[in-house]
Amino acid sequence: MSVFPFDRIVFAPGDVDLSRSPLAGELDAETYVLGAFNPGMTRLANGNLLLMVRVAEALREPERDGQVHAVRWEAGAYVLDAWPTGAVDMSDPRKFTVAGGEWRVMALTSLSWLLPVELDAEGRRVEAVHYDRAIAPTESYQCYGIEDARISRVGGRYLMTTCSVSPERHCTTLYSSGDALDWTLEGIVLDHQNKDMLVFEGLIGGEYWAQTRPLGDLYFAYPPGSEWLAGPSINLARSPDGLHWRPHDQPGIRPRIDTDATARMGGGAPPIPTDAGWLSLWHGVEPSGIVGKYRTYWSLLDRDDPSVTLRSGERPLLEANPALTEPLRDLMYVDDVVFTTGIADGGDHWIVASGEADLACRVTHIGKEMFV
Template sequence: MKATRNFKNPLITPADVKPSREDFKVDCTFNAGITRYKDEIIMLIRVAESVISDDENIIKIPLLEKKDGKYHLVIKTFDKIKDAEKYDFSDSRTIFAKTNNGEKVVKYLTSLSHFRIARSKDGVNFEVAEKPFMFPDGSYETWGIEDPRITKIDDTYYINYTAVSEKGAATALAKTKDFISYERLGIIFEPENKDVCIFPEKINGLYFALHRPVPKAIGTPDMWTAKSFDLIHWGQHHHFSAVTDDGWENGRIGGGAVPFKTEKGWIAIYHAADKNSRYCLGALLLDLEDPNKILAKTKMPILEPEAPYEKEGFFNNVVFTCGVLYENRVVKIYYGGADTVMALAEMSIEDLYKALGI
C-alpha cells in the first residue's frame, strides 16, 4: 500500500514565496514542519535563498558574521575563474576549499535557509507570509536553519531544527505559543546530529525523541532514541534502527515526522536513502509504553520519488517529510519534493496498517 498524492501538488513552490530581500531569490521551499493551531493548519516552511548574480562567473553567498558583538547578514563574493586555485565550485549547493593533499573541505553553502509560515483552513490551499518567521542568528546558525519539526505539548509548540554553521550541523530547539513570537532554547544535540523527532507527550514520566548522529570513522547513519526530563538535556541513548545491507535503506535513515499515537501504537513516518541518495518514506509501529520496541516496519516505501516534482529539482529523486497530520483516521504526509517544493500525500490508517503487515 502506498500514499496517494494530492491532485493539487505541488502545494507550494519557490514562485509562491516572496524573497526576504530584493537582491535575493528563492531557490527552494521544502521540508516544512506541520501542526494545527486553533482553526488553521500551520506549515513552517524551510525557505532557501541565494543572492542574485548577473555574471555567471561571480558567485555571491549569504551568511552571518559577528560584528560589534552581534551577528549580521553579509554577502561574500567569489570569482569562479580567479578563485579556482583555492576553491571548487562544481557543486551548485556548496563551495569547497581545496587542501594541499587534494581533498575538498566544505567551506561555504551557496544559500541561506530561514523559516516562513504558511496558513491554511483546508490543509491544501496555503497563504504564505511575506516575511520570515524565524531567521538565523548566533554562532551556531551562521549558515542557516533547516528542516523544522513541530511538537505540540500542552499549550506550547516546540520547534526543533537543524542549526548549520562552520561548526557543523546540530539540532536546536525553540518554542512558541502563538506563531507570532518565539524563544530559542539552544542546542539539544551536538554536531553532527539531525532528523530529531520529539514525541508529543511524556512516556513513563520522560520525554522521548528519535535522533540521527552521523559517525565519521566507525558506524553508519542510523536512528537512535533518547530520553529527557526537560526537553533540553537528553540521555539514555539507545541504538534504534540501522541501515540495511541493500535495497532502499542501504545509505542512511532518519526520523521524518513527529510520531503520532494510534490504538495499535506510536507510528513514525521516517525517511531512508539508498547509496545513490534516492530518498523514500517508510513507517514504523512502536510500542506505546516503550517506543524503543519496534512492533512492525514497512518492507517497501509508502512514498517514493515518482512524480516529476519529486524526480527533478534542486536535488533529484527525493521525498522527505518533516510533518504529518493524523486526523479522522487519515494520515496526511506533508513532504518536500526534490528539495524544491512542498507536496501532500494521504493514506488511511487502515491502509497504513496493511503496509505495516498488521
C-alpha cells in the same frame, strides 16, 4: 498517477515573495528561491495547519570577477564572503568545498530561513503566509542559516527543532511556542551533527523522548551474518524538560543488510501516538547519483518502549512523484527525492507533509488502513 486521494504540491519557490524576505535589501547581489521545502507541520488552535517552510535563498550569480561568494549572517546583517574560484570545488551549485586542509570544509551559496505558511484544515490550499513571523538567524551558530524544522505538540506547548549551520558547529536548536506562530529560541540542544531530531508528540513515563540521527565519518562493523548494516541510524534520547537530553541506551531503527533502501537513513515526521503504537515515518536512501534516492518508510514503535519496533512497512510509503514537479522542471536540480517532515491527524487519514525534490512542499493524504 498518484494512488492517494490527495497528493499535490501546495507551496513552491514561485509562491515566495522575496521583497518580504529577511535578506531583502541586505545584499549587493540578486537572489532567488532555490527551494521552498522540507516543511515542519502542526495544527493551529483555529484548526488550520501550519507549515514551517525552509526557504533556501540563493545568489543568482555566486561566481563573478574570479571569485565565488557565500551568504552569511553576522551581527544583525547579511554579508557576502568572497573566495578565489581556484581555491574551491564548485561541482555542486548549492555549495562549494574549500580546497586544502585535513577536513572536508564547505560554504553555502544560499542561506535558509523559515517561513510560516498557514493551510486550511486539510492542507489543500494556502490561507495565509506569515512573513512577519519568519524565523531567521539571530545567533552566531546560525550564520549559514536555519534548516529543516520539525514541530511537535507536547501537552499545551509546541516544540520545534531545527538544524543550525555555522563554522562554529553544525547543531540542533530548539524553539518553543504557545501558539506555533510566535517562537522563542531556547538554544542549542544537541551539540553535534544531527539533521533529524524529532520530539515524540507525548510523554513516555513522564519524560520527553526524541529520535535523533548523529552523523560521523567512522562506523564499526556488525559481525558477519548480522541482519544490521553499519552506518547512520535512528537513535533515541530522553529529557526531563525538553531542553536537556540524554541518549537512550538502546538503539532505535537501524539500517538492514538485506536492502539498499536503508544504506542511509534518518527520521522524517515526529512520532505520533496511535492505538497500535507510535507511528514513525522515516527516510531511507538508496545509493544513486549524487544524493541518492530518498523514500519514506514507516514503523510502529512500542508505546512504553520506543526502542522496540513492533512492525514496519516493507515497501516505500512515499516515493518521488515526477508528475507533481513537472511544472517546475526548469527549477529542478535533484531527482528521486521525497523527504517527509510532518504529520497531522485528518480523521480517517493522515495528512503528511514532505519536501519534494529539495524544491517544493508536498501534502499527501494517506489512509490509516495502510499502517495495519
